[in-house]
Each structure stands twice: as C-alpha cells, then as structure tokens.
Amino acid sequence: MAQQPAAYDQLVQHLRQAALFESVGSLLSWDQETYMPPAAAEHRAEQAAAISTLTHERMTAPKLGELLAACERDSALTGDAASPVARNLREIRRDYDRDTKLPTELVAELAKVGSQSQEVWKEARAKSDFAMFRPWLERMMALTRRKAECLRTSSHGELYDALLDTYEPGASAAEIDAVFTPLAERLSALVSELGKAGRHPAAAVLNVPFDHDRQHAMAQLVLRTMGFDFESGRLDVTTHPFCSGMAPGDTRLTTRYKDQTWTNSLYSSMHEGGHGLYEQGLPKLGPAAGTPLSQAISLGIHESQSRMWENFVGRSREFWSWLMPHAKTFAGSSLEAFTADDAFKAVNQAKPSLIRVDADEATYNLHVLIRFRLERAIIKGDLPIKDIPGEWNAAYKKYLGVDVPSDKVGCLQDVHWSFGLIGYFPTYTLGNLYAAQLWETINTQIPNLPSLISRGEFGELKTWLNTNIHTHGRRYLAGELCQKLTGKPLSAEPLIRYLEGKLRPIYR
Amino acid sequence: MAQQPAAYDQLVQHLRQAALFESVGSLLSWDQETYMPPAAAEHRAEQAAAISTLTHERMTAPKLGELLAACERDSALTGDAASPVARNLREIRRDYDRDTKLPTELVAELAKVGSQSQEVWKEARAKSDFAMFRPWLERMMALTRRKAECLRTSSHGELYDALLDTYEPGASAAEIDAVFTPLAERLSALVSELGKAGRHPAAAVLNVPFDHDRQHAMAQLVLRTMGFDFESGRLDVTTHPFCSGMAPGDTRLTTRYKDQTWTNSLYSSMHEGGHGLYEQGLPKLGPAAGTPLSQAISLGIHESQSRMWENFVGRSREFWSWLMPHAKTFAGSSLEAFTADDAFKAVNQAKPSLIRVDADEATYNLHVLIRFRLERAIIKGDLPIKDIPGEWNAAYKKYLGVDVPSDKVGCLQDVHWSFGLIGYFPTYTLGNLYAAQLWETINTQIPNLPSLISRGEFGELKTWLNTNIHTHGRRYLAGELCQKLTGKPLSAEPLIRYLEGKLRPIYR
Known part of the structure; x- marks a missing residue:
C-alpha cells in the first residue's frame, strides 16, 4: 500500500484515531468485568459514555464521509474491485452508512428503553410472568423495527436483513433459512434417534474434584499448545467468559472454574481461545491497522473459530488421547480410574433440554433455530408478541420433544430480545456451520490432522487458519470466504455429517 | 454551593470533563503496571498520549481561562477569600497558569530528551560511569531551568521554588531549608549516637518463611482494619508498589511480596494504604467533583498520610502488640519463638546506609536532605554537574558517616534527575515532618490513641484524618493546614522528639 493517494492516507489516519479511542473503551469494559471495585460502577459508566462518544464522533464525522467519497471516485483505488484497498473502502462505506443512518434520538431511545426493558425482563423472568414483560417487548420490537427501517438498503431483501447485516454483513434471512431448515429437520431426527438408543454416555469422569x-x-x-500467545494476551476469571481483542498485542480471555464439571472451564477456555487466536491473527499492525482489513469478518466467522477449537478439536477422540494424561497429572488421583475414551464419550452427550446456554453441541443448534424463526416472524409482523409463549413451546415440542413447564425456562430465558438484540442468535449456528464446512476442507488439506491432534500438535491447524482466514481481515464477506476456501456455498451437510458421524457410534 | 452564577457552573463542568479523561488515563497507567501483556506496550503509549492530549487540551482551553476570569471578577464568588469557592478559584487559577505557561515545544523536548537521558542513566548506573551520564544531565538541567523560568511568578523567591510549587504548592526552598537544617544536624547526631551504642536490634524475627x-x-x-474500603478499592501486586486514586469509588493499591523480610510487604501495604485512605476520603462526588476541592493538597501532605500509617502507627509498640498474634496465625509455626517486642525492635533499626530506598525511618531523611541541597544548588547555578559526585560523597560522609565506594551506589542511584524531576525529593521528608507534627496534635485530641492502636481500633484516627484533612481537598495549602490544625508553622522538633523518644530506649 505504498504511495496511496493522500485522501486514502488521511482516511486511514482518521479511522486509526477512532480505533485508538475504541481500544480504550475496550479496556474500560474489560476492567469492569474483571477487577473494577463495585463502587466505581457509576463513574465507569460516565467514562465509557465519554470514550464511546469520541469514537462515534470520529466514525460519523462529515470529514470521514468526504475522504471516503474522494477515495471511491479514484479509479486507482477502486479500479480492481477485488483488491484489498477496494475491499477496504467497500467495508468502510458499509460502516459509515450504518453509523450515520440512525438518528441520535432513536439511538438514545433504544438505549434508554432497552435498559428499562432489561430490568423488567429480569423481574419477569424471576416471576415467570410474560404478561409483565409483554408491553416492554412490544415497545422494544417497535423501536427495533424503526431501527431496521433506518438501516435498510436496496441490498436487503426483508426488513430483518437490515438487522442481521450488523452482525453478519452480507447475509440474508432467506439464505440462512435455506440452510437452517434442513439442519433443523435432520438434527431433530438425529437427537430423537439417539434418545431412543436409551443410554447416554456415563458422566462420572466429568464430576470429580479438580x-x-x-x-x-x-x-x-x-491455550499455549493451541498457539495462543501469552506475551500478547491474558487469561482471567469472570462470571461470564469472554474474549476481548482490545488492541494490537493485547487479546484478553476469561473463563470460570466450577467445583463440579471441570470440563466446563476447559471448554470455555478453548472457546474463548479460538476467538483469541482469530484476534491475535488479524493484521492489527502495519498498513491495515485501524481499518476493516484489520477486523473480523462477522460474528458467524468469529464463532466458527471458537467452535472449531471447542468442539471439532476439543470434543474429538484424538484430543482426549492427548489431553487425558495431562488432565490426570493436574487433577491428581481423582481421575485415576478413567480413560481418555470415558472423557471423549462423556463430553459428547446429546440430550434435549430447555436451556440454550446449557445445551450440548448437537441440540444447541435447535435452540438457535427456534429463536431465529420466531424473531424473523416478529420483525416481519407475522408473530404478535402475545403469541410468543405458545409458539415457543410448540417449537420446543416439535424440534426437541420437550414440554416447557414455564416461561421462565421458556421464552423468558434469554436477555437478548429485552434490549432489542435481533439478528444476533443465528450467528451462533452459522458459526457451527462454517466450522463444519471449513473442517472438511482443512482435513483434506492436512490429511494427518487427527494424528497431529492426538499428539497435541496444533501448529499446522493454527497456521492454516491464520493464512486462510485471519490475515484477510474483512477483505471477504463470510459467504465469499466460504466459497473461496471450500469451493461451495454454505450448506447444512458438513455439520450434519460431522454430528452423525461422531454421535452415532458413541450411542450405538 | 446552590445557586452559583452560571460561569462557575460551566467552569466546574469543564473541569469535570477534563477529570473524566484524566481518570481514564489513570486506568491505562494502572493496567500497564499490573495486568497488561508485554506486547501491548507500544499501543498503550499511543492510547496514553491520546488521552493525555484530550485532558491537556481541556485544562488549557481558552474557554477555561475566560470562565475563570469571569468568576474571579464576581465578588459574590471571591468576596470571602477564605470560602471554599474562592479557594477553589485560587487553585484553579494556579493550575491553569501553570498548565498554560509551558511552550508546547519545551514540553515535547523535555519529554524526548528526558526519555533518552533516562536510558543513558540506566546504562551509566550499571557501569557506574558518571562521565557517560554527565552531558545528558547537563542538558536536562538546562531544560529544567528553562521550564522553571517559564513557571516562575512574583511569589517565587528563587528559581527552584517554581519547580517545587508543582509538587508542594506554596512552599519555598528557604522555608524548607530552615526546617531541614536543624533536622539534618539533630538526626545525624542521633544516628551517630545510636551507632555508638554498638548493638542494633536483632532482625531474626523478620527473616522467617512467610x-x-x-x-x-x-x-x-x-488494610481493612485501617478502614480501607475494598468496595471502593483493590490491592494488587507490582514490582514497585503505588496507590492510584483513579476515580470516585476507585482507589487501587499495589504491594509486593518478598521471600525474605515479610514486613517489607506489610509496610508497603500500610504506606500505600495511607495514601489510599486520603484518596478515599477526598470529596470526589458531589459539588467538589473534578475540581481542586476534590484533590490532594500536595505530595508532602499525601506522604504525611502514608508515613503516618506506615511508621507512626505501624512501627509502634502498640501496633505490634495488636498485630503479632495475627501474624503468628498467618505465618504458621515460623513466628512461634518471637514476641511482639522482638518485632517492634527489629523494625526500628537506625543504621546508616548508602541506598535511599532501603533506608530506615530515621536515616531516610538524611538521604533526602542531601538530595535537596544538591538539586537546589544545581538550579541556583552554584553546583556544576561535574562536581556532583564529589559533593555527594562528602555529604554522605558528613551526615551519614559512610564512604561511597562508587557512583552506582552514590549519585547515580536515583532515576529522578535523569528526566528532570527536581523539587520532588523534599516532599518525602516534608511528609515525615507533617506526619510528626500532626501526630502530636492527634495524640492530644485522642489521648487514648496508643491504647486504641494496641487493640487494633483505628476508627477514631481515620475519622480525625477524614474530618480535618481529607474532606477539605485543596481548600488549604499545606502550610496553612499545618498552622490551622497544630497551631504552629512546620518545625523539625516534633519529628526529632518522636525519633529520639522511640529509638533511644530501643538502643539503650
């Protein structure tokens, strides 16, 4: 990117300044979750608001719009639409349009009503009282529809797509539905088939003192063996694990330790570690710094990285044959009586349940698919808020075969809708789908991957992900990258093949 | 402060915004010392510079100058010169004048040359090579004199006062010298007298495994017993202990743990805890928030709080009679053979030594007095840089009776001068002097204080400090506050009485 026209250099400098403030905001937020004393909360909110205002001002500055327009008019920059610089400009345009389209009063109202609504949701969930929450949800959904109308462009098919675009740029509800529908049917059938086998793997190995x-x-x-660089990162403890790729050279993971089920922290660490490797692999220094070319493609692709390490690696037989001797050393005598195979089977239960966040690798997707259908119908106007509990319960019966005894463990379980987070849920399952499809390609290109995993040698896998995904930043949209790397558009087949192939033998 | 004129309200809002950014900068700096991954250092410097620029822009904004001038013209605000608002305006003026007087190019040169000079100092110290450091120190002192000339006002006697004023507002070198001179003579005599007694207290109690x-x-x-509020604060571990009163409800201390000499961490915790109680006691919420009335008076008064808890409380016989049973419980069997009296005596050694940071409560002041005299002479132009080693060594012989074998453990031991920190050293001993003088007053007003301390009841002491010192913020200058609380100007007598009264019986 040497000798770029001055407008492009200025544009990059402008974005870099915004990214600098954003990275300060990330530290404020990380500190709040980890080490901040409780009494500092009120002042922290003021600090976060001030920094967020600075970032927003720079991201929506008319000067940015002018520089961007000047660059777009310059054929030396945009002549080759597939070049990194042209793609960078396309993504800067996406962000700028999105950020400048929402009226300030709507942003303020969404924040204010969302915050109140979330408080009501907490109480309603505790009391399992949907009627109490209903007027707030109606109000939030009306505001969210207004937001979608502001964000909608000619490239969006239905209104929902405008919301989805924030988390999964370029995706559409119709395309997702075409993949989710066969997935729902096949997975539901698989889970039911496994359930009929009558015996789930023994879980005793998971419940020893550790x-x-x-x-x-x-x-x-x-994490170190996965290739996570602790010179450029940390691992801390929080109630809800997360990964913050807050700055160049600074990627922070958190996990939590439970007295029961020691694999819980193992998998939350590997999950966040997968996110962390993506963040550490992005080109955050050098010419791309502060621009979309240094950022993650989408929540779905981000989730594909976490799920790949957590599930495709971490829940494999080969992984357990590597880890079990180490686990025995760390745990002391309590794991003595168990084998790697015991652990492999125990972490691969597939059991219908009511609560999404506690669900296993297979059934988790069914929880997500139900939410996607309902929220899409809400935004379309096809599902009145009052009908949510009934539709929710019917869907759980249909896909998971379970009766929902109360809204508390039904449609009131998730916080997302209470503050207008619509279009976010599907990215969880998109992550699993992308992971599965990439995994098939990776196994073709690294044919001895299972044997490498069984020796704890993850270097080739990490390098593949660095080279083929991380290093591009947002040069490709998720769908494009999938096509480029796997030769096919996203499909449900690889995930179904993977789950059937792993779970059927365990349950036989 | 109800119904203040609009200009005053605007002035306060303006300062509050600057304080908000400054508090973000404090978090960046705390995180850098505690948890930041090493590879994040370069980006952290950019973040810190950006936030520091925002703060500086607001603190030097012409708008601030205009609002301040408008307030000063308003007799409703300044008519009663002793009122909190009038005092607040006086201090805002002090800060504004100081912040706007330095030319940007000088600030930049001080930072740049200071940073290079500090690197040279590191190498010169390692090699004990003063000649190598000399040209850099000459350059830094020339720049520091330029800085002092910019800051100098009609209220400053000599040039040095303009530098001192930054750390100890209102103090002058002549006044300090009038107190330091008798202190140097009497302390030097005391230390020599104790040395001649021939036997230092046994230190075995300090060197057990812990x-x-x-x-x-x-x-x-x-810390909890001292009254430090952990809902509004933390204790972490760093190489160099510090206290950051970074925001309302957010005061963070650090300490370090050594394998040998477990009292090292105890005293660094109590020292930082004393600073922390001051920060937690300042009125950082409410009408004073963000203004001088919510800030500490001076480094000397800040240090008086840390030294009071560390030494006057923590190195007392009564404190040890409270702590020793707890220490035995925490340490396990290794303290079994020792008594509270053993510990009390061991932590009250007074032994001439070469290194300031390792010095004891009594001799520490002699190290400081030597530095004060030399740096004052440097700024006056009475001491050429080339003569520093000789003058240093002569002073150590005179006041501490020790021969300095090399500049490494002599005039090259401290980092301060290498980046132009002049006028800072005396605040360490001012802290001890203020602490001693306040301590006499407090003991008159809380006559049973020794007995309270021996029971670990520190509430009355903390309340006294909160009420008489902390709550005023910068309403009074250090000298004024001393006069108001103790009825006398600062004098060397209380510190000498205290040290003689404690040390002579131990050495008898």
Whole structure:
C-alpha cells in the first residue's frame, strides 16, 4: 500500500484515531468485568459514555464521509474491485452508512428503553410472568423495527436483513433459512434417534474434584499448545467468559472454574481461545491497522473459530488421547480410574433440554433455530408478541420433544430480545456451520490432522487458519470466504455429517 | 454551593470533563503496571498520549481561562477569600497558569530528551560511569531551568521554588531549608549516637518463611482494619508498589511480596494504604467533583498520610502488640519463638546506609536532605554537574558517616534527575515532618490513641484524618493546614522528639 493517494492516507489516519479511542473503551469494559471495585460502577459508566462518544464522533464525522467519497471516485483505488484497498473502502462505506443512518434520538431511545426493558425482563423472568414483560417487548420490537427501517438498503431483501447485516454483513434471512431448515429437520431426527438408543454416555469422569488453580494451569497449557500467545494476551476469571481483542498485542480471555464439571472451564477456555487466536491473527499492525482489513469478518466467522477449537478439536477422540494424561497429572488421583475414551464419550452427550446456554453441541443448534424463526416472524409482523409463549413451546415440542413447564425456562430465558438484540442468535449456528464446512476442507488439506491432534500438535491447524482466514481481515464477506476456501456455498451437510458421524457410534 | 452564577457552573463542568479523561488515563497507567501483556506496550503509549492530549487540551482551553476570569471578577464568588469557592478559584487559577505557561515545544523536548537521558542513566548506573551520564544531565538541567523560568511568578523567591510549587504548592526552598537544617544536624547526631551504642536490634524475627498468599491475606486484614474500603478499592501486586486514586469509588493499591523480610510487604501495604485512605476520603462526588476541592493538597501532605500509617502507627509498640498474634496465625509455626517486642525492635533499626530506598525511618531523611541541597544548588547555578559526585560523597560522609565506594551506589542511584524531576525529593521528608507534627496534635485530641492502636481500633484516627484533612481537598495549602490544625508553622522538633523518644530506649 505504498504511495496511496493522500485522501486514502488521511482516511486511514482518521479511522486509526477512532480505533485508538475504541481500544480504550475496550479496556474500560474489560476492567469492569474483571477487577473494577463495585463502587466505581457509576463513574465507569460516565467514562465509557465519554470514550464511546469520541469514537462515534470520529466514525460519523462529515470529514470521514468526504475522504471516503474522494477515495471511491479514484479509479486507482477502486479500479480492481477485488483488491484489498477496494475491499477496504467497500467495508468502510458499509460502516459509515450504518453509523450515520440512525438518528441520535432513536439511538438514545433504544438505549434508554432497552435498559428499562432489561430490568423488567429480569423481574419477569424471576416471576415467570410474560404478561409483565409483554408491553416492554412490544415497545422494544417497535423501536427495533424503526431501527431496521433506518438501516435498510436496496441490498436487503426483508426488513430483518437490515438487522442481521450488523452482525453478519452480507447475509440474508432467506439464505440462512435455506440452510437452517434442513439442519433443523435432520438434527431433530438425529437427537430423537439417539434418545431412543436409551443410554447416554456415563458422566462420572466429568464430576470429580479438580482444584481451581490446577484447572487454571491446565487451561493455560491447552491455550499455549493451541498457539495462543501469552506475551500478547491474558487469561482471567469472570462470571461470564469472554474474549476481548482490545488492541494490537493485547487479546484478553476469561473463563470460570466450577467445583463440579471441570470440563466446563476447559471448554470455555478453548472457546474463548479460538476467538483469541482469530484476534491475535488479524493484521492489527502495519498498513491495515485501524481499518476493516484489520477486523473480523462477522460474528458467524468469529464463532466458527471458537467452535472449531471447542468442539471439532476439543470434543474429538484424538484430543482426549492427548489431553487425558495431562488432565490426570493436574487433577491428581481423582481421575485415576478413567480413560481418555470415558472423557471423549462423556463430553459428547446429546440430550434435549430447555436451556440454550446449557445445551450440548448437537441440540444447541435447535435452540438457535427456534429463536431465529420466531424473531424473523416478529420483525416481519407475522408473530404478535402475545403469541410468543405458545409458539415457543410448540417449537420446543416439535424440534426437541420437550414440554416447557414455564416461561421462565421458556421464552423468558434469554436477555437478548429485552434490549432489542435481533439478528444476533443465528450467528451462533452459522458459526457451527462454517466450522463444519471449513473442517472438511482443512482435513483434506492436512490429511494427518487427527494424528497431529492426538499428539497435541496444533501448529499446522493454527497456521492454516491464520493464512486462510485471519490475515484477510474483512477483505471477504463470510459467504465469499466460504466459497473461496471450500469451493461451495454454505450448506447444512458438513455439520450434519460431522454430528452423525461422531454421535452415532458413541450411542450405538 | 446552590445557586452559583452560571460561569462557575460551566467552569466546574469543564473541569469535570477534563477529570473524566484524566481518570481514564489513570486506568491505562494502572493496567500497564499490573495486568497488561508485554506486547501491548507500544499501543498503550499511543492510547496514553491520546488521552493525555484530550485532558491537556481541556485544562488549557481558552474557554477555561475566560470562565475563570469571569468568576474571579464576581465578588459574590471571591468576596470571602477564605470560602471554599474562592479557594477553589485560587487553585484553579494556579493550575491553569501553570498548565498554560509551558511552550508546547519545551514540553515535547523535555519529554524526548528526558526519555533518552533516562536510558543513558540506566546504562551509566550499571557501569557506574558518571562521565557517560554527565552531558545528558547537563542538558536536562538546562531544560529544567528553562521550564522553571517559564513557571516562575512574583511569589517565587528563587528559581527552584517554581519547580517545587508543582509538587508542594506554596512552599519555598528557604522555608524548607530552615526546617531541614536543624533536622539534618539533630538526626545525624542521633544516628551517630545510636551507632555508638554498638548493638542494633536483632532482625531474626523478620527473616522467617512467610507464604506470599498469607502475606496477602494479612495485608488485606491490616488494610481493612485501617478502614480501607475494598468496595471502593483493590490491592494488587507490582514490582514497585503505588496507590492510584483513579476515580470516585476507585482507589487501587499495589504491594509486593518478598521471600525474605515479610514486613517489607506489610509496610508497603500500610504506606500505600495511607495514601489510599486520603484518596478515599477526598470529596470526589458531589459539588467538589473534578475540581481542586476534590484533590490532594500536595505530595508532602499525601506522604504525611502514608508515613503516618506506615511508621507512626505501624512501627509502634502498640501496633505490634495488636498485630503479632495475627501474624503468628498467618505465618504458621515460623513466628512461634518471637514476641511482639522482638518485632517492634527489629523494625526500628537506625543504621546508616548508602541506598535511599532501603533506608530506615530515621536515616531516610538524611538521604533526602542531601538530595535537596544538591538539586537546589544545581538550579541556583552554584553546583556544576561535574562536581556532583564529589559533593555527594562528602555529604554522605558528613551526615551519614559512610564512604561511597562508587557512583552506582552514590549519585547515580536515583532515576529522578535523569528526566528532570527536581523539587520532588523534599516532599518525602516534608511528609515525615507533617506526619510528626500532626501526630502530636492527634495524640492530644485522642489521648487514648496508643491504647486504641494496641487493640487494633483505628476508627477514631481515620475519622480525625477524614474530618480535618481529607474532606477539605485543596481548600488549604499545606502550610496553612499545618498552622490551622497544630497551631504552629512546620518545625523539625516534633519529628526529632518522636525519633529520639522511640529509638533511644530501643538502643539503650
């Protein structure tokens, strides 16, 4: 990118300044979740608002719009539409249009009503009282529709797409539905088939005593072996695990340690570690710094990285044959009686349940598919808010075969809708789908991958992900990247093949 | 402060915004010292510079100058010169004048040359090579004199006062010298007298094994008992202990744990805890928020709070009679053979030495007095840089009776001068002097204080400090506050009485 026209250089400098403030905001937020004393919360909100205002001002500055327009008119920059610079400009345009389209008063109202609505949701969930929450949800959905109308462009098919676009640029509800529908049917059938086999793998190996400090040491070993760079990152403890790729050279993961089920922290560490490797692999220094070419493509692709390490690697037989001897050393005598195969089977239960966040690898997608259908119908105007509980319960019966005893463990379980987070849920399952399809390609290109995994040698896998995904930043949209790397558009088949291929033998 | 004229309200809002950014900068800096991954350092410097620029822009904005001038013209605000608002305006003026007087190019040159000079100092110290450092120190002192000339006002006697004023507003070198001179003579005589007694207290009690986690738990117990509020604060571990009163409800201390000398972390925790109680006691919420009335008076008064808890409380016989049973519980069997009196005596050694940061409570001041005299002479132009080693060594011989074998443990030991920090050293001893003088007053007003301390009841002491010092913010200058609370100007007598009264019986 040497000798770019001055407008492009200025544009990049402008974005870099915004990214600098954004990275400060990320530290404020990380600190709030990890080490901030409770009494600092009120002042922290003021700090976060001030920094967020600075970032927003720069991201919506008319000067940015002018520089961007000047670059777009310059054929030296945009002549080759597939070049990194042209793609960068396309993504800067996407962000700028999105950020400048929402009226300030709507943003303020969404924040204010969303915050109140979330408080009501907490109480309504505790009381399992949907009627109490209903007027707030109606109000939030009306505001969210207004937001979608502001964001909608000619490239969006239905209104829902305008919301989806924020989290999964370029995706459409219709395309997702075409993949989710066969997935729902086949997965539902698989789960029912496994259930009829009558016996789930024994879980005793997961429920042995395992000191928290030793769980932490093991998590660090696993992350280091995955290739996570602790010179450029950390692992801390929070109630809800997360990954913050807050700045160049600064990617911070969190996990949590439970007295029961020591694999819980193992998998949350590997999940966040997968996100962390993506963040560490993005070109955050050099010419791309601060621009879309240094950023992650979408939530779906981000989730594909976390799910790949958590599930495709971490829940494989080969992984357990590597980890089990280490786990025995860390756990002390409590794992003595168990084998790698015991652990492999125990972490691969597939059991219908009511709560999404506790669901296993297979049934998790059914929880997501139900939410996607309902929220799409809400935005379309096809599903009145009052009918949500009935539709929710019918869907759980149909796809998971379970009766929902109360709204508390039914349609009131998730916080997302209470503050207008619509279009977010499907990215969880998109992550699994992308992971599965990429996994088939990777296994073709690294044919001895299972044997590498069984020896704890993850370097080739990490390098593949770095080279083929991370290093591009947002040069490709998710669908394009999938086509480019796997030769096919996204499909449900690889995920179904993977789950059937792994679970059927375990349950036989 | 109800119904203030609009200009005053606007002025306060303006300062509050600057304070908000400054508090973000404090988090960046705290995180850098505690948890930041090493590879993030370069980006962190950019973040810190950006936030510091925002703060500086607001603190030097012409708008601030205009609002301030409008307030100063308003007799409703300034008519009663002793009122909190009038004092606030006086201090805002002090800050504004100081911040706007330095030319940007000088600030940049001080930062740039200071940073290079500090690197040279590191190498010169390692090699004990003063000649190598000399040209850099000459350059830095020339720049520092230029800085002093910019800052100098009619209220400053000599040039040095303009530098001192930054750390100890209202103080003058002549006044300090009038107190330091008798202190130097009497202390030097005391230390020599104790040395001639021939036997220092046994230190065996300090050098027993003490697990770091248990040292941490004990430090938390001591801080909690002092009244440090952990809902509004934290204790972490860093190489160099510090206290950051970074925001309302957010005061963070650090300490360090050594394998040998477990009292090291105890005293660094109590020292930072004393600073922390001051920060937690300042009125950072409410009408004073973000203004001088919510800030600490001076480094000297800040240090008086840390030294009071560390030394006057923490190195007292009464304190040890309270702590020793707890220390025995935390340390396990290793302290079994020792008494509270053993510990009290061991932590009250007075032994001439070469290194300031390792010096004891009594001799520490002699190290500071030497530095004050030399740096004052440098700024006056009375001491050429080339003569520093000789003058240094002569002063150590005169006041501490020790021969300096090399510049590494002589005039090259401290980082301060390498980046132009002049006028800072005396605040360490001012802290001890203020602490001693306040301590006499407090003991008159709380006559049973020794007995309270021996029971670990620190509430009355903390309340006294909160009420008489902390709550005023910068309403009074250090000298005024001393006169108001103790009825006398600062004098060397209380500190000398205290040290003689404690040390002579121990050495008898």
